[in-house]
């Protein structure tokens with residue numbers, strides 16, 4: 001059995017206590033164990049802050065970019081091995097696993113390109129200098145400099161590769177050392193990536209540390225120069241962001257949490273047309289990809305009332321071909337959910353939505369035999385479509401995220417009602433509008449934009465060049481207000497804001513210019 005170790009103070013350390021067991025969610029067989037008891041978190045923090053931080057900050061953006069490129073190459077070089085691990089420990093189909101692993105190397109490469117464009121400087125000038133008198137004798141200039149602490153990254157179980165890489169890429173490029181902690185249950189892929197990165201020598205000592213298991217007193221030790229970036233459930237995020245030391249020290253906290261992402265089908269979209277096809281493809285992909293365990297997956301599907309039955313018929317047609325089972329078996333198109341507790345939560349979630357008035361039109365909470373899996377084993381659930389007939393009588397669909405292959409179709413009668421229904425999600429990561437009608441697009445997009453970090457507006461013209469709303473890109477923001485946690489990640493330079501202090505320099509103009517000289521102006 002593989003033992004996941006923590007990587008702290010430039011060495012691998014096995015936990016000393018009783019480990020957690022990581023299983024294959026298709027067979028329930030153990031694949032690895034992990035534990036962090038005995039890890040000296042104070043020493044880990046000190047090493048990252050005092051050794052990793054200075055080493056990173058002494059490098060230019062272009063040099064940090066080269067580190068990210070080397071990290072991407074180390075991951076890509078072992079792509080097949082990592083895909084296999086993701087299938088074994090995450091229940092991913094090969095295509096789901098590629099989404100995670102290639103997403104990791106792709107995001108690192110995108111940030112390497114960004115770092116290259118920032119060039120041979122170590123901090124950034126933010127905007128133009130401002131004259132503070134009649135001449136340039138007294139002037140001001142904003143600068144962006146790396147925070148002097150450590151960035152602790154706590155990730156969710158669904159993207160063990162991308163989650164680690166997308167956060168690390170941004171922090172390392174900004175010049176902050178990282179301590180990364182994956183969700184324990186699916187941490188095998190993250191651990192292997194860290195092993196590969198250590199072997200590659202891509203990073204200076206202290207730049208990247210890794211916790212296999214619980215974080216002990218690590219987060220209680222963070223202070224005002226540190227960053228905590230968390231992805232996971234809303235209640236865990238709330239508990240972490242409320243820690244007294246984080247509040248007292250004004251440590252920088254970013255939370256990426258739950259989201260009841262919506263798709264809105266415009267009234268102009270005709271059944272059978274190309275836009276209709278894009279809409280069906282997006283809903284189907286989001287429901288099945290990663291077995292619906294994607295924070296950006298479409299959970300609520302709003303359709304014009306007169307199209308409700310047609311949408312349900314066409315979605316049922318597409319989803320009926322889904323074959324649930326062990327991803328290593330032939331013909332399987334959707335794997336299990338990743339853990340036993342996820343399975344329980346998905347079943348409970350379906351029950352909650354149906355008790356509140358939704359009806360099951362496909363699938364449901366009943367146990368499912370996984371194709372190719374041992375009898376009675378595996379965390380399988382059917383692709384499940386629910387429908388609501390009277391949107392005024394349901395609330396659970398707008399409040400409870402079922403983190404699995406489940407979506408609910410809800411009718412609306414006007415653009416205003418569609419906007420009001422989407423807003424009832426309380427703030428989300430991404431929602432999508434499918435329409436050729438420019439007036440409808442403008443009304444709905446601007447109506448829902450304050451409630452989202454990202455809105456996609458789609459029609460047939462994007463066909464062939466469209467990855468769907470569920471794909472998070474390094475160039476665009478990921479995060480959302482309200483229920484989604486209020487965080488912002490990625491978005492090119494924007495995501496680096498979490499790790500950079502914006503400071504206003506003010507005084508004798510030539511001296512201010514001298515201090516800032518050479519900084520890339522952004």
Ligand code: NAP
Pocket residue numbers: 154155156157158181182183184185213214215219231232233234236237255256257258259294295401403429479484
């Ligand atoms: P979770 O149970 O909240 O766990 C998330 C992470 O927090 C894991 O690494 C977990 O570690 C850690 N954690 C739990 N308790 C902790 C504590 N007391 N101190 C420090 N760390 C702690 O969420 P999950 O089940 O992994 O993920 C599912 C949820 O994440 C869904 O609700 C989904 O919406 C959300 N999600 C959001 C995004 C986004 O970008 N917004 C992306 C993916 C998922 P252990 O595994 O060791 O307990």
